[in-house]
Every structure is written in C-alpha cells, then in structure tokens.
Amino acid sequence: MNSFVAIAYVPDTETKIKIGADGKSIDEADVKWIVSPYDEFALEEALKTKEAKGAGTVTVASVGPERAKTGLRECLARGADEAIWVDAGGTGFLDALGVAKALAAAAKGGSYDFYWFGQKGVGYDESLVGPMFAELLGVPHVGSIIQLEVGEGKITAHREIEGAHEVVECTLPAVLTAQKGLNEPRYASLKGIMAAKKKPIAEKKLAELGVPEADPAQAKTRWRRLELPPARQACKMIPGDDPAAAGKELVRLLREEAKVI
Amino acid sequence: MKFLVFIEQRDGKIRKASLEALSLARKLSGGPAAAVLPGKGVAALAKELGAYGAGKVYVADSDQLALYSNKGYVGALDAATKKENPDAVLIAATAMGKDVAPRFAARHDVSVLADVMDLRIDGDRLVAWRPVYSGKARAEVDCGSAKLQVATTRPNVFPAEAASGAAEPPGEVETLDLGDVAPRARVLRVETSESKELDVSEADVIVSGGRGIKGPENWPIVKDLQQALGAALGASRAVVDAGWIDHQHQVGQTGKVVSPTLYVACGISGAIQHLAGMGTSKVIVAINKDAEAPIFKVATYGVAGDLFQILPEFAKAVREAKKE
Numbered sequence: 015m016n017s018f019v020a021i022a023y024v025p026d027t028e029t030k031i032k033i034g035a036d037g038k039s040i041d042e043a044d045v046k047w048i049v050s051p052y053d054e055f056a057l058e059e060a061l062k063t064k065e066a067k068g069a070g071t072v073t074v075a076s077v078g079p080e081r082a083k084t085g086l087r088e089c090l091a092r093g094a095d096e097a098i099w100v101d102a103g104g105t106g107f108l109d110a111l112g113v114a115k116a117l118a119a120a121a122k123g124g125s126y127d128f129y130w131f132g133q134k135g136v137g138y139d140e141s142l143v144g145p146m147f148a149e150l151l152g153v154p155h156v157g158s159i160i161q162l163e164v165g166e167g168k169i170t171a172h173r174e175i176e177g178a179h180e181v182v183e184c185t186l187p188a189v190l191t192a193q194k195g196l197n198e199p200r201y202a203s204l205k206g207i208m209a210a211k212k213k214p215i216a217e218k219k220l221a222e223l224g225v226p227e228a229d230p231a232q233a234k235t236r237w238r239r240l241e242l243p244p245a246r247q248a249c250k251m252i253p254g255d256d257p258a259a260a261g262k263e264l265v266r267l268l269r270e271e272a273k274v275i
Numbered sequence: 276m277k278f279l280v281f282i283e284q285r286d287g288k289i290r291k292a293s294l295e296a297l298s299l300a301r302k303l304s305g306g307p308a309a310a311v312l313p314g315k316g317v318a319a320l321a322k323e324l325g326a327y328g329a330g331k332v333y334v335a336d337s338d339q340l341a342l343y344s345n346k347g348y349v350g351a352l353d354a355a356t357k358k359e360n361p362d363a364v365l366i367a368a369t370a371m372g373k374d375v376a377p378r379f380a381a382r383h384d385v386s387v388l389a390d391v392m393d394l395r396i397d398g399d400r401l402v403a404w405r406p407v408y409s410g411k412a413r414a415e416v417d418c419g420s421a422k423l424q425v426a427t428t429r430p431n432v433f434p435a436e437a438a439s440g441a442a443e444p445p446g447e448v449e450t451l452d453l454g455d456v457a458p459r460a461r462v463l464r465v466e467t468s469e470s471k472e473l474d475v476s477e478a479d480v481i482v483s484g485g486r487g488i489k490g491p492e493n494w495p496i497v498k499d500l501q502q503a504l505g506a507a508l509g510a511s512r513a514v515v516d517a518g519w520i521d522h523q524h525q526v527g528q529t530g531k532v533v534s535p536t537l538y539v540a541c542g543i544s545g546a547i548q549h550l551a552g553m554g555t556s557k558v559i560v561a562i563n564k565d566a567e568a569p570i571f572k573v574a575t576y577g578v579a580g581d582l583f584q585i586l587p588e589f590a591k592a593v594r595e596a597k598k599e
Contacts, residue, residue, distance in 0.1 A: 052529075111381060179468075180342075184461070185460075194529055235421070237415070260588065274557065
C-alpha cells in the first residue's frame, strides 16, 4: 500500500520566538528547524503500514524553502522511499490553502492509498492543510486519529474529540491526520542515514504547479502583523511555609481580587 | 456584514462554544445573525438559538445526521451558505469545528482564520488576532482577497450572551433538504471515556499536574483540588511521556492549547512548551517548590512550597468558600 506523507519543517518547539524586521514574520536567525512532531506520527504510521503489508512505497513531500530538503532527508533516513520537494523559495507567505493546493498538485499522478498529515503543523497551529487537501482531491478524510486498523480497501480509525473517541470507518484512498498517541516514532538508524543519501528528492517549482496563492495578492489569508504576547502582570507570591494560611490566601485573592471563583 | 454561524450540538444539547460564536456574530453585525443546525431531532433546539441572536435558523434534520459526518455537516453548512449568501461564516474551534471549517473553506476556494481569540471588522474585512507558535507570538490576520470570510473561534474566549430580554423564537426556521449524504468516512460509534471527564479544551477552570507530583500514585491529591474547583484535569508533557496519565490531558505545544479563566499549575516548572499551551489563561496560579521556576514568570499568584501540604489546604479553603 502506497502512502503520501506531507511534512512541515518548522521551528523547534523549544525555540524562543523573535519577531522579524518586517514585523509580520519571525526572525529566523537562531531558529533550529525540525519535522513538525505530528508529522512524525504520520510518517511512522505510514512506515508501519508498509511493513505490515510487506509491499508499497512511502513518499514524503514538503512545500517550503531549500531547508525543507533537510527535513525530507530526515524522513528518508527513517525509512521513506522517495521525496518530493516543492520549492516555495522567494514566494513569501503561502497560506494553508496555497500549501494544500501545492501538495495536491504534487500528489497528482501518483497512486496512493493513504495521504498522511500531522493533525496540525506546530507553528501556525491551524489544523487546516490536511482536510483542505482532501477536499481538493475529492477523497474522504479522518482527522486527529490516535488508533488505526487497516482493512481491505478501508480503515477503521479512532479519532479524538472532546472527552470521547469517534470510531470512524472510511474507504480508501483517504486522508488521515495523526494525533499524538497514535504511535512512537522511530529514530533514524545509521544505516538509514547512509541509505537516505542515495534516495531521490524530486524537485518541483511552485510556479509550475499552478497555485494562484503563490501571488500574495491572491492569498486567502495574510498576516498583517506579528507580535509577542502582551506581558503578564508580575506574580504575586504567597509564602508557602504555612500551608493552611497559603490555601486561604489563594482563595481570598481568587475571590476578591481576580473574581474567578 | 452578514454572518452565518455553524451550530454544533451533541446528544441534543447545543455546545456553549457555538453560542459564543453566535453571540460574537450578533455583536459584530449589530443585529441578528443566521445559523445552521445539523443533526437528528434538532428542530426543537432552533428556538434556543433565537435567545442568542439567531435571526434565521437553517435546520438540517435527518437520520443520516444523527452522528457527525464531515460530508453531512459540511453539506448542511454549504447548503445554508448558498441560501443565505453570507459575507462571513463563524464556526467554534472545537474538534468538530476544526474538521468542518477547512473542508468547507476549500470548497469555496478560501482559507480560514483559525482558532481566533479576537475578531473585529475593518472595512469589509474580518481582522483577527490568533496565537501562533502555540501562543509564543500572536498574529493579526485577515482573509486577504477572499470573498467569503471564514473564522473559527477558540472556545471559552468570547462570552455567550443571550440577547436582550427573554428567550425569543428565531425570526424564521428553514428546513434544508440535503438529499442522500451517506459519507465515505462514517462514524460507527462514539466511545466516551470512563468517567465522562470534562475536557481541558472546554473547561473554564483547569488544574494541572507536573513532575512535581512525583508519581501517578499522587494524582488523588491533585484531583481533590480539581473536584473542589469543578475543574478539568490537565498535565504537563513530562508526566504524559512518563505514562502517568493519558495524552488527552496534556496541555502544551504538543498537547492542547487552552485559555481557561483559571489555570492552576501544580508541580509544573513551566517549560517553554507548556507555557505555550496555557499562557493565554486569564488567571494562573502556580504551586511549586522551586521559587525560581519559570512558571512563576507567567503566574498571577504563586506559592513556593510543598504542594503535598498546600494542595489539600487549598482544596479545603475552596470547599469552605463555596459553602458560604
């Protein structure tokens, strides 16, 4: 069974965010980049499915500047067979619909049973691209899954909702978005890292894929400004050496000052 | 600006987050907003929406909509959009809303202002503030060149306010006939977790435990406070990764991003990735033995001390206060 796994190459979750000179993007100077953690769950599940069936290919794809290739190379080292890099260099901000269109164009012509995404890309945190891609391709999707059973031409997945799981049956091909809890992603082995150097990365130019959103004037969402969150008030410290007094004082402050209980 | 609001119900009860979106639409438009309500046996709920400012309610009521399906529920929103021809569509950013919005938007060749915490009108554009990098920054965003503007609103951020006076019936109820909406992705059943716990993403108050609780055997101390406050139970990544509690409780960049009225962090040092998930809470209480812990940099009130002694006293004081 063939899988197409879309990955986003994003700032490390531990990175301190600084605002860039243009006031609407981040300062990339000291940023360490990683494959978005949810995409790792997606890749792992695609690899597991391929191994369980003993056949198929896993294709990873990413839209972004040149550095996205480093992320793709990491995925190849973990066991993906081939990669597609959509070069978005120089196009500036590409919104979720633009990314979904670029990936849909890149996936076209392939024969895939599964299209995998992380349930959100860490960074923009929008949770949009996977379902948008499904709509563009006209295939069903199941979002935010934490458990998967692969059957003949269909899957059964557990999807996380508030305080419950939806158990969803879905025909293939389908888009699936991975939530934490689905699996434990593997690390790349030394052998995998060596092998990845010889694996192909196909390169496509965004302009060739016919994505109108690559033109900022055509974007369906845009960032006007980026700011650090407003600073919080200084913390009021309560002595902890008398627990009973501390408990009472907390309640008093929450009731009388903050008025939240 | 003409609004259409997607209304989510589960088991015949309208979600508070949807009423928040409806109240927001009424506030922004300065008049009634249209609403669309899919489900089975939901027609009677339409009048409840009138009280929150729905002028017109489109109801899609059928057996096929008894459980959520993207096809059926987006189909209802789409059918209502064609009839109402709104400028903007608001959807609560719940699990369902996050599933509905992107597919609906792509169908209309537009994108989504996702999970917004503030929304205003500037000319003919909706302008939103939304947290990015899990709250480590915030972006002011708009819908660019899109004709139809779609936004999902973060639960618990906007007030759900009944319109002036008593519950009014909506101006008009229109039934949508969606035809056959048998989905390819079909919900077979909904499995509710054992205790019907309140989910952190919807809770007004959250009590969270971190590594400072020392082991899963000590959850009862945290849960006692959680119950006293009527809160949801949260957790840091460290304790989820250690297997002390299920991931659905995790608050942080790789867990849930929450904005409750009150967040109580117990034994949580405040790693950047945790702060990213709860930094927009209105009031934060931190209880930690290390007075230098970064959690105190975002906390409103802090107690540096032994949580094993302080939590029971805090819970006791809460119970006494609530008795008054």
